[in-house]
Amino acid sequence: MSALLTVEDLRVSFPTRTGVVEAVRGVSFTLGRERLGIVGESGSGKSQTGRAIMGLTPPHAQVTAKRLAFDGIDLLSAPPKLRRDLRGKRIAMILQDPKYSLNPVMSIGKQIVETLWRHEKVGRAEARKRALDMLAAVQIRDPARVFDLYPHEVSGGMGQRAMIAMMLVAGPELLIADEPTSALDVTVQLEVLSILDRLVAERGMGLIFVSHDLRLVSSFCDRVLVMYAGRIVEEIAASDLANARHPYTQGLLNCMPVIGADRHPLPVLDRKPEWAL
Amino acid sequence: MSGTEYLSGRRRARSRKAVAAALQFLVVVATTYIGLLAVTFFIGRVIPIDPVLAVLGDRAPAHVVERTREAMGLNLPLYQQFFIYCRQALSGDFGVSVLTTNAVMTDIRRVFPATIELATLGTLIGALIGVPLGVLAAVKRGSIADQIVRVIGLVGYSVPIFWLALLALLVFYARLKWVAYPGRIDIVYEYTFSPITGFYLVDALWQRQWDVFRDVFRHIILPASLLGYFSLAYISRMTRSFMLNELQQEYIVAARAKGLSEARIIWGHALRNAAVPLVTVIALSYAGLLEGSVLTETVFSWPGLGLYITNSLQNADMNAVLGGTIVIGSVFIGINLLSDLLYRTLDPRTRAR
Numbered sequence: 001m002s003a004l005l006t007v008e009d010l011r012v013s014f015p016t017r018t019g020v021v022e023a024v025r026g027v028s029f030t031l032g033r034e035r036l037g038i039v040g041e042s043g044s045g046k047s048q049t050g051r052a053i054m055g056l057t058p059p060h061a062q063v064t065a066k067r068l069a070f071d072g073i074d075l076l077s078a079p080p081k082l083r084r085d086l087r088g089k090r091i092a093m094i095l096q097d098p099k100y101s102l103n104p105v106m107s108i109g110k111q112i113v114e115t116l117w118r119h120e121k122v123g124r125a126e127a128r129k130r131a132l133d134m135l136a137a138v139q140i141r142d143p144a145r146v147f148d149l150y151p152h153e154v155s156g157g158m159g160q161r162a163m164i165a166m167m168l169v170a171g172p173e174l175l176i177a178d179e180p181t182s183a184l185d186v187t188v189q190l191e192v193l194s195i196l197d198r199l200v201a202e203r204g205m206g207l208i209f210v211s212h213d214l215r216l217v218s219s220f221c222d223r224v225l226v227m228y229a230g231r232i233v234e235e236i237a238a239s240d241l242a243n244a245r246h247p248y249t250q251g252l253l254n255c256m257p258v259i260g261a262d263r264h265p266l267p268v269l270d271r272k273p274e275w276a277l
Numbered sequence: 278m279s280g281t282e283y284l285s286g287r288r289r290a291r292s293r294k295a296v297a298a299a300l301q302f303l304v305v306v307a308t309t310y311i312g313l314l315a316v317t318f319f320i321g322r323v324i325p326i327d328p329v330l331a332v333l334g335d336r337a338p339a340h341v342v343e344r345t346r347e348a349m350g351l352n353l354p355l356y357q358q359f360f361i362y363c364r365q366a367l368s369g370d371f372g373v374s375v376l377t378t379n380a381v382m383t384d385i386r387r388v389f390p391a392t393i394e395l396a397t398l399g400t401l402i403g404a405l406i407g408v409p410l411g412v413l414a415a416v417k418r419g420s421i422a423d424q425i426v427r428v429i430g431l432v433g434y435s436v437p438i439f440w441l442a443l444l445a446l447l448v449f450y451a452r453l454k455w456v457a458y459p460g461r462i463d464i465v466y467e468y469t470f471s472p473i474t475g476f477y478l479v480d481a482l483w484q485r486q487w488d489v490f491r492d493v494f495r496h497i498i499l500p501a502s503l504l505g506y507f508s509l510a511y512i513s514r515m516t517r518s519f520m521l522n523e524l525q526q527e528y529i530v531a532a533r534a535k536g537l538s539e540a541r542i543i544w545g546h547a548l549r550n551a552a553v554p555l556v557t558v559i560a561l562s563y564a565g566l567l568e569g570s571v572l573t574e575t576v577f578s579w580p581g582l583g584l585y586i587t588n589s590l591q592n593a594d595m596n597a598v599l600g601g602t603i604v605i606g607s608v609f610i611g612i613n614l615l616s617d618l619l620y621r622t623l624d625p626r627t628r629a630r
Contacts, residue, residue: 056533088536095534100527105550105624115535150625167534 004174004206005031005053008067012048012057023048023061025230031174035200035207037217037238039252040227041269046210049227050176053208054093055083070174089119092172094196097183098159102151108135108162109147112169119170134165138195157188161195168199174206182211193220214241214252226252229276248275302617306610311363313606317599318362322355326593331375371600376592381600384585389604390475391461392574392581395501396566398478402505403512404559408548410509411516415524416543426513433510442503442576449499457495459578466492500577504570508562515558519551526550553624560616564609 012024024045029036038046052063055075068075070091075083087093095101103111112131116122122130128147135143138161151159160180167175180196181189197220200207211217217224218238226234226249234246244250251269329346337345346352350361365371371381414426449455457463462470462477470489472480478497481490523529524547532542571583582601589597621628 054534056530084536084538086536087534093531093534095527095531097527101531103528103532103546103550104626105553106546107625114537118536118541152626163531166531 003030003032004071006067006069007031007049007053008065010049010052010065010068011063012045012052013062014058015060015062022230024052027227027230027232029225029232029235031206031208033173033204033206034223035209035221037209037211037221037224038227039211039214039217039224041212043229044227045230046212046227047178050093050178050208050210054087054091054176056087056093085119088115088167088172089170090172091174091176092167092170093176093178094160094163094167094180096179098151098156098163099183101163102159102166104151107148107150108154108166112147112162112166115166115169131165131169134169135162137168137199138162138165139191140165155188156184157192160184160188160192164192164196164199168203171203172205174208175200176208176210178210179212180209181216182213189216214249215256231276233275246275247272302614306614309610310607313603313610314363314366315359317366317602317606318359321362321595321599322358324595326595328595331593331595366603371603372596374589374594374597374600376589376594376597381596384597385582385600385604387475388580388582388585391579392567392583394476394478395497395504395573395579395581396563396570398497398501399504399566400508400559400563402502403508403562406505407509407512408516408555411513412520412543412548414513414517415520418521423517426517430510430514433507437572438503438507438570439572439576441506442500442573445499445503446576456499457492459496459576461493461496461580462489463492463496500573500579504566504573508559508566511562512555512559516551516555519554520547523547523550549623553620556619556623557616560612560619564612567608567612568605 007030008028010024010027011022013020013022015021023043027045027049038049040046048057048061051057052065053068053070053075057063063076065076070086073082073086075086078086102108106114109128109131112134113127116127116130132143132147135146140146140158140161146154146158146162151162154162160183164180177196181192184192193216196207199205207221209217209221214224214226218241221238224236224238224241225232226236226244226246228248234244234249236244236249241249241253244253247270251267254267255269328349329342329351332349333342333345350358353361369382371385373379374381374384377384410426410429414423417423446459450458466489470477470481470486473483474480477493478490481487481493520543524543526547529542529547532546537545568583571587573579574581574584575587582605586598586601588594589601
């Protein structure tokens with residue numbers, strides 16, 4: 001499997017008044033055209049890892065890495081113009097909550113077409129057709145109607161499908177999904193996931209699935225990285241999750257409820273300072 | 278059920294709601310207007326100025342005073358007076374100005390265009406410079422540019438306009454001779470130029486009188502720039518804070534993830550959202566200028582509404598003052614309606630669904 005993305009010793013830090021906060025502290029992994037899950041609690045650096053790959057860390061953040069390469073392109077030394085060209089075209093990202101991540105004053109169709117126009121020279125009719133096809137591909141039943149709707153006029157699940165359509169319309173090879181279902185209802189979560197699953201498989205994309213939901217990630221991904229305090233504490237095949245060695249992963253697994261079993265009291269997650277070293 | 282049926286049903290529901298919204302709109306306007314008329318009527322009856330005395334002077338014989346009082350309807354019960362007052366106001370009849378002996382409406386028709394022209398140009402200058410400055414300050418937050426915009430705004434807030442106006446006259450008229458002296462138009466053109474609408478810039482353009490246009494422009498540019506500067510101070514400040522708010526939103530991150538350029542993100546996405554509250558800010562600042570900026574009009578001898586009302590006030594010319602107040606109030610209502618409409622076009626969330 002050829003490496004689509006190589007990350008070696010990625011560090012993201014934020015200088016603040018009280019000193020430097022290190023959000024990501026030496027993360028390394030390689031990714032082919034596969035599904036990689038990154039799990040961890042809030043503040044473990046999983047989202048910042050994804051944003052650093054996209055080049056969307058806030059301007060005052062410092063990003064360093066021994067190597068951060070996408071398809072042979074060194075991202076950290078790439079000029080801003082090249083990185084912009086990559087974003088949306090070859091690397092795309094899905095954000096958490098469609099309520100906030102879609103522009104409220106722009107119709108859904110226009111937002112999808114905008115991605116297309118940024119990266120390809122296509123005519124008006126052609127762009128519209130491709131956006132409609134994309135909406136159909138995310139299983140929106142009446143694409144022509146949804147095309148003209150505004151984000152506040154659609155449900156959360158529909159909004160997230162529109163978001164997926166907007167990000168995939170230019171045909172990226174790598175998709176970073178940052179908690180794509182956390183803001184949705186549980187029933188809608190599964191629908192959106194199955195759409196994402198099918199599209200990733202059909203198009204042979206690489207996927208980085210960032211989530212705090214270990215069970216979701218393990219059922220959806222091939223490989224799982226468990227992050228804690230800015231580091232990867234364990235890398236494990238999703239099928240092998242039951243044999244996790246690291247006590248933090250075991251702790252996370254331990255917290256999951258089991259149907260039919262009395263889990264009272266639920267175990268409290270154990271955090272040892274030496275894991276963060 | 279076919280798709281078209283469904284759509285047409287939706288459209289019908291939409292148009293019904295639009296009619297309901299328009300009706301609601303009308304009711305709001307009507308009540309505001311009645312309120313405005315009631316307040317001006319009340320003021321006119323409460324203040325210790327006898328309208329009969331103002332018309333006849335204090336030497337008129339008693340029977341003439343009595344007859345005039347009756348002729349003016351001042352002996353009728355108050356509710357009837359209010360009714361007559363409303364009818365007259367709605368037909369544009371505010372009585373005769375004691376000071377100029379013209380009908381108040383004629384006077385206002387003469388002076389209001391001067392104020393509108395000045396206020397419009399001032400607001401244009403303020404918005405066209407203030408909005409980009411505010412955007413710049415928000416995008417380069419904390420930088421030197423931000424500081425400079427802050428200082429410009431601070432000066433605009435704190436320096437009295439008449440002082441700055443005098444200073445500007447001293448520099449740009451007396452010293453540099455870049456602009457013309459106070460007034461609307463040069464005395465040479467005053468009798469040769471016959472305006473149609475009362476907006477001299479428009480009239481001069483319309484009649485292709487380029488020398489007149491140039492002269493009028495030289496007269497208006499300094500007061501308009503000053504008013505523009507003061508509205509700029511306010512507009513740039515508000516733009517900055519609206520933009521900062523929008524730039525923090527998640528849809529900005531999404532726009533970056535699509536690979537859009539910074540310019541497109543700032544002007545096409547963030548400002549497009551910030552424009553929604555900005556419309557109200559600019560409309561209010563415009564309405565404020567339309568009231569007639571008395572100080573500016575005084576310093577620049579600008580024959581506008583502010584000057585007219587002030588003069589009328591000083592001469593106890595009640596009809597003129599109340600007439601002017603009603604006109605200003607109507608303009609306020611009108612501008613509010615307009616900004617409401619703009620709000621609706623800019624923000625799909627506020628449209629009647």
